[in-house]
Amino acid sequence: MQNGAYPYSVAFSRFEDGCSNIRIPYVKLQGWQAAVIAARDRGASNTEQVISRGFTLGQIEVQGCTYGVNFQQSGHDTTIDLLRTENVYRSFFIYGTENIQANVVSHNPKGRDVPMFAVCDDEANIPLRNIKLKYTNIDSDDTNSKLGIHLYFNGIASGGIIEDIELDIFIRYATSNQMGSVLWIAKRDESFLPDTVGSRGHILRNLHVSAFADGTVSDTGGQGGAVIRTQNGCNWTGETWSNVVFENITFINNDHDRPLTIDPVANADILTFKNLVLPKALNLWGSAQLAPFAPPAGKVAIYRVQCSNLDVYADNSIPVRVIEYRNTKGTIPIGWQGLTIWNKGAPADVEYNLPAATIGLQYSFVRAEPGRTIHIDPYSNEVIRGGGLGKYLSLDSDGCFVTLYCHIEGIWEIIDQAGTTSFEP
Numbered sequence: 001m002q003n004g005a006y007p008y009s010v011a012f013s014r015f016e017d018g019c020s021n022i023r024i025p026y027v028k029l030q031g032w033q034a035a036v037i038a039a040r041d042r043g044a045s046n047t048e049q050v051i052s053r054g055f056t057l058g059q060i061e062v063q064g065c066t067y068g069v070n071f072q073q074s075g076h077d078t079t080i081d082l083l084r085t086e087n088v089y090r091s092f093f094i095y096g097t098e099n100i101q102a103n104v105v106s107h108n109p110k111g112r113d114v115p116m117f118a119v120c121d122d123e124a125n126i127p128l129r130n131i132k133l134k135y136t137n138i139d140s141d142d143t144n145s146k147l148g149i150h151l152y153f154n155g156i157a158s159g160g161i162i163e164d165i166e167l168d169i170f171i172r173y174a175t176s177n178q179m180g181s182v183l184w185i186a187k188r189d190e191s192f193l194p195d196t197v198g199s200r201g202h203i204l205r206n207l208h209v210s211a212f213a214d215g216t217v218s219d220t221g222g223q224g225g226a227v228i229r230t231q232n233g234c235n236w237t238g239e240t241w242s243n244v245v246f247e248n249i250t251f252i253n254n255d256h257d258r259p260l261t262i263d264p265v266a267n268a269d270i271l272t273f274k275n276l277v278l279p280k281a282l283n284l285w286g287s288a289q290l291a292p293f294a295p296p297a298g299k300v301a302i303y304r305v306q307c308s309n310l311d312v313y314a315d316n317s318i319p320v321r322v323i324e325y326r327n328t329k330g331t332i333p334i335g336w337q338g339l340t341i342w343n344k345g346a347p348a349d350v351e352y353n354l355p356a357a358t359i360g361l362q363y364s365f366v367r368a369e370p371g372r373t374i375h376i377d378p379y380s381n382e383v384i385r386g387g388g389l390g391k392y393l394s395l396d397s398d399g400c401f402v403t404l405y406c407h408i409e410g411i412w413e414i415i416d417q418a419g420t421t422s423f424e425p
Contacts, residue, residue, distance in 0.1 A: 015052040015074070016040060025058040034067035035060045035083075038075035053077045063087055068104070071097045073119060073126050078102070085109070092133075095119055095154060096126030105136045112147040112184075113137065118162045120202070121155030130164045137171040151207075153187035159201025160187075169211040182213050185262075186231035187239075199238025204266070207244045215254040227254075229261040230285075239266040241298075250277040258283035267298040278307040304345060331355075332363060344368040351375040351392075357382050357406040364403040367395040367419070375424070376404070384412045386423070396420040 012029055014037045015022060027035050036057065040050040055078040062068045068085045071078070073096035080102040085091040091106045095117030106113055114135060119126040137148050148171055153160040171182050187195045187202060211228065228246065230236065244267065251259045261283040264271050273282065282305060331353040332339065343350045346369045354363070356379045367374050374395040378384055384393045384404065393414075395402060400419030404412040414421075 019052040021054040023056045028061040030063040037070045039072040040074045098129035101132045103134045112150045114149045117152045117154040118160035120158050120160030122157045125158045127161035132166045134168045149183045151185045153202045161203045163205045165207045167209045172214040181227045183228045198235035202239040205242040210248040213251045227259045230263045236266040240268050241266040242268045245272040247274040254279045269298040272301045274303040276305045282307045340364040342366045342368040346372045349373045353377050362405045367400040370398045382410050392424045
């Protein structure tokens with residue numbers, strides 16, 4: 001037995017050396033190592049001929065096992081109607097695998113429940129590709145460190161590829177540990193520690209994440225660690241992200257200051273956050289706070305976000321294309337050159353604090369929410385030309401639009417506007 005709970009025993013079914021077209025309509029197990037394992041040798045024998053593929057799995061139920069399903073550089077072209085697990089270590093472990101569609105329902109997992117790895121080590125470079133996963137994690141009843149989905153570049157010898165990934169996540173559990181996460185995007189160095197070197201050449205593209213997470217308070221008073229994040233301690237400089245989208249994400253009953261924390265420095269085109277409801281901040285942090293790095297090559301697009309604040313690590317100048325910002329007060333970082341802000345969905349009047357007026361900066365504001373005034377506050381005693389010293393510029397009419405530009409340091413000019421505006425104390 002493993003830790004007195006999980007067996008080292010054999011798998012119920014194990015497939016190697018090119019098995020194909022396997023159908024398992026129904027299995028219910030307790031106390032096995034795993035329901036299904038598909039594996040292949042690495043190194044010289046690591047060829048297409050030894051990949052097991054074409055699995056059609058119906059309803060798989062496992063309790064008190066180490067794994068539910070484990071695909072090791074194999075198991076391609078698989079559908080799983082329902083994988084239901086309880087008190088397992090890892091429900092669904094896949095690495096170096098492609099073309100998977102699965103529905104996983106987990107109760108009380110004991111570790112990193114769904115590891116999804118690209119292989120990029122000394123012996124092989126095998127992408128993780130074309131994965132569509134619906135993941136439900138419900139009614140967990142202990143405070144162990146839990147992690148829903150672990151999206152991971154496993155190796156340093158070459159650039160790994162993770163692409164065409166669609167994740168639909170529903171989590172309701174109690175844990176007092178920050179590691180109790182919805183999704184963790186990570187990589188490693190030689191010692192299985194966070195990569196502090198960067199420039200591995202890893203590629204993350206076409207990732208779409210939607211999620212609902214309820215960090216229900218546990219009996220011990222801990223609160224759920226319902227967070228989506230990139231791994232702290234990593235240096236993502238030199239990696240490449242493209243078409244990464246976080247959309248339709250809602251977190252409730254969560255007290256972490258940064259429930260959605262992403263390092264965008266690897267972003268190469270547009271990193272999108274859309275339809276988010278967060279209890280606190282959306283945090284776009286710098287690369288592990290190691291040192292100032294060059295800004296990302298791409299842009300960040302933020303649409304219809306409800307959160308307490310947008311936090312940006314000071315050493316990352318992040319260009320933002322469009323933001324619809326639903327809260328009552330926000331500071332506009334200087335890195336958001338050319339930002340257009342909409343107050344659509346704002347529950348009250350909104351105040352935006354401008355950064356210091358630096359020559360060349362430009363921001364636009366649109367009053368999109370009926371009856372909700374936008375107030376624009378210059379930094380310190382700086383001036384928006386046309387009003388008094390240090391006074392708000394208010395957008396007073398629905399649909400009002402104004403663009404501010406800095407020609408002279410410390411002074412903002414109104415270079416374009418429509419609708420009714422005024423200056424207020």
